[in-house]
Amino acid sequence: MGLIPETTIQEIRDRADILGLVGRYVDLKQAGHNSWKGLCPFHDEKTPSFNVNPGRQAYYCFGCQAKGDVLSFLVDHENLTFPEAVRTLAADLGIVIPESDSGDRSDTEKIFAALEVAQQCYREALQSPEGQIAREYLEHRGLDAEVIDRFQIGYAPDAWDTVVRALERAKVPADVGMLSGLLNERASGGHYDRLRGRVIFPIQDVRGRVIAFGGRALGADQEPKYLNTPETPVYHKRRTFYGFPHALEPIRRAGRAIVCEGYFDAIALARAGVGEAVATCGTALTSDHARDLSRRTSSLGLLFDGDSAGKKAMERALEILLPAGLRVRAVSLPDGQDPDDFLNARGPKDLVALVDRAPDALEVVIRRAVAAGCSTPAEKSDAVRRVAPLVASIPDPVERSEYARRLALFVSADVAAVESVVRSVRGGKSIPANPRVAASSSESKPVSGDNYAPISDSEARHLRQLAMILSRHPELANAALVEEMHEALPNCALKDLVFAFVDAGAEGHVDAEGRVDILAMKERVSSELAAMAYEVVMDESFFANETPGWEVLTQILRRFVLRKLDAEQKIIRRRLDDPDEDQGKAVEDLQALLVRRRAHGATGLDTGL
Template sequence: MGNISRYLPRDFIEKVKSSTDFVSLVSEYTNLKKAGKGYVGLCPFHHEKTPSFNINPELGLYHCFGCGKGGDIFKFVAEKENLTYYEAVIYLARKNGIPIPTLSPKESSEIELLYQIYEFSAAFFRRQLVSDVGREARNYIIERGIRKDTIDMFQLGYAPQEGNSLFKSAVKEGFPKDLLLSSGLFKEKNGQVVDLFWDRLMFPIFSATGRVLAFGGRVISPNDTRPKYLNSPETKIFHKSETLYGLNFAKQYIRETGRALLVEGYMDALSLYEAGFKNVVASSGTALTPSQARQLRRYTENIIIVYDGDRAGFTASIRAIKILLEANFLVKLVRLPPESDPDSFVRKDGKEAFLALLNSAPDWFDYLVSILKKKYSLVEPANSILWVNKLAPFFSSIKDPIMLGAYASALGSHIHIQPDEIIQRIKSARDTRVEIQNTKSEIDPSKKRELRIFYSIFCGTECVAPSEIEKYKEFFLHYPGILERVLEEIKEGRNLTLDQLYQFFVDEPDAQSVFSQFSFSSLPPPPLSEQLRELREFVIMDNIKKKRDSLRVASAKGDEGEQIRIMEEINKLYRMLISETQINTA
């Protein structure tokens, strides 16, 4: 997105950061212990047994020496909540009750304007629901047993029958027509712009931080022949496969209860929330995706699947098991009676009956074994191998070797086959990966040298004139644009801090991790002048190496002219290397 300070005032960003207790915030995701001036804990970004995650509250930085992730408080929130850096600032501002600055359309990014269009639309639909035109929709909700406080919390609304009322209101509000068309809420028909949703009960779909991303619309009349549900198309702010309906409301209760309930539809989630099961999320009317599973895994490792009781619900739950196992969940299932869904069951049978189902929910393995027993009797010896083959795809999804061994032992006790033989059969079908991959990656050495120079500039440990840095501009191969902006800041006499350093590199996650690594180093950075000379030497030597490679190719081809030209370039580079006069003369 570029430099965040172009979209939000710098003093606003500073206020948000100073108002947030970094340690308390991170403690929502992992347990921290005091260690010297900082805190340590198990990394919330990768699986580990020995704490390697460090926080420096004084600097407002974190770094994991295991996976290499690091950054400031906004980067942490962005990583954990799947947000952009900009959205992380807004998220923390709202969390701390800090008013968001109002930006004009020219100042707002396209992304921010899309958010504003969807929030405006949600408010429009809410107004229609409580007006005379929304009477039928209100009656429908009341009949489903949804109370007013739940309606208000989930911001349910109504899209009126008039086919372009939202569009007219949005244009009157001042939103650009081209952006309205790209929002997915409108379409052109016979030369006219019309609303995508009309005569539907509207369910706003929120991000994990509570911003409206999209809508789901349901027909109200049983005589309506249109598809029962209609969802917003994907946009720059809405990716269906990555969004869980109700997560913004449920995440607190998921952490408190230690488990999540996974349902299919909007009304299922609403009815369970209404009944007091507030740790419920829905897969937004689509089959569960790996991205949704990974997002939910940030809040708990325990999940209960509560899909519809029909054949389609059974098939969807079987598919969901594999995806959830791949995401390292402990999975249980509730099988509802045929023709029942969570919404109808809890309304008909009540809260206590549903709670009893949850408390007796079998583990995924026991659930599947009960099905296999009915279909493939172990009286037939050949069915033992059939059991292994049927369960192999699920076992293959398990990454933890101890858990895999436990399930292999459980299966072995049923079919009288040794667990090692079961595991070996599974391994032969795929390459077992028993450890979560280390996400730490090596960064280009020349890029790291440039980043260390930027870090030293913003640390403020020494003063170097812009003219001195400018002599080395040609050797900044990775971040020349950022260098120009930094030099402008220095020339204008602005005070540079580490907080601002992260804002300059907001779109460079590798850079932010390197900066956090530097901040936790016990060794001070070398003098800036020395680093500049080292960068120059490194770049020149790297060019010489590349020229030598080219020389070997030219020699193999017998191209004497090309060899002479390359040798001259190599000699020129060597003269640059041994002579500092080009850099140090005034």
């Protein structure tokens, strides 16, 4: 893309009114002198955990860890590309963006324009005389004019140059048609339409803009049955759901989403009044899909074919969905039927009932494992081991143990034995934390890095304070202090955070007031650390304490040093009691240690933290 100068982006970040912008979407209430709170626009919640700090020009959600600045808010909430977000805000603020080169500035815009031309063209073709074959097909599938209109369904005539000519008429260059995935290049030169002789389903982003097309073959021997336009700068399969813009409001209302495999499935459900249905676009569910859904609902129905491929697909989907904290139900149709058939045969009421009464998906998997044979001890063990990874991936401990209990019950195995299998599976592999659960436990247990020894609450509090002070005064971290912190701070994620601030400061990632630029942190550290960084700087209780940074910093560090020396002293005393140790050396070490203690001003009353 055409490069937007970094200084312009910075100017936009500095000048944009984050309260005004976020306030358009979120009802914000003042919560502190520099802190505003509201219900998070990125996840469902009843009590506000979404914080905006206008001083920092940043937002952070303690519930789902959504975080960033005005630009990332537009990117994540409005589904804009970064350059689009920059241009949108620049226009609001009257900032002129110097165009270094025109080339790519509008690549995305050109693609959207080309897709729009194609969309018009497909829509018109469906209504034209040559579109009769497609109209008949849609009628046969039970789609009436109203539904066709609602889903903007079109037709790609069985010709090589329908879109080629439409783009020409609209003065869209063929290379943009290629970039948009609409055209292919001929070996002999020139271009031809990618989608031909197909019913066309426009695939839209959350804002309702067409980003791609899916085409269903009309000829009996036409392969493949479904053909999509390829991935482009605006279309990423792994993040896209067919029907998402239409489904957003119904998802909110129904408190759930239904995921199915095909365009016709999603449309059939919508026809039956289940508007919260979406479909993947020719790909399996991905973790991006799961995250996107979990921001909007915690309850999900999966509608897959009842055949063995569909059953496998469902289990694979659960592997993706359960770790995201989603509660999943399995909607299963009578064998061989798709939602269309079912709807046309049985009517909307029965289809809705089927969705509403869908059983818990994990329980379905457990039953299947049991049905596969579960009488001998070996078979029981196999069944447990087959399902345990799914159970172990559930982030909520209460739900997880409940499923472990049910698994034991169904298999008629010992509950403690099944729980221990689940625990060992869970311990053995890293399972992404559930944002909801992580949030609720983050205040009391901020440092649960897997490889770290646990630290006490007061240690955690002091480490957070260190991190906060260094985020505001990174210049305090001189070489001696850095070395002392390396030595004295217990290894834990909060120590990593302290040093992330120190490093960011040392590398000059600071804002106008000399504080570490929280946005720079986001790009430099793991998302877990970035989330902690936001929590630290957004927490107003720290700001309330106006003790000079250096004084508090050294006090806290001194406690950690003394605590570490205490621990070392204990080890030396043990050596003094051990006849196998070199006593002379132990005494020497003890004296050296006492000197160090005195150097840190230990009075004998200090007992560490």
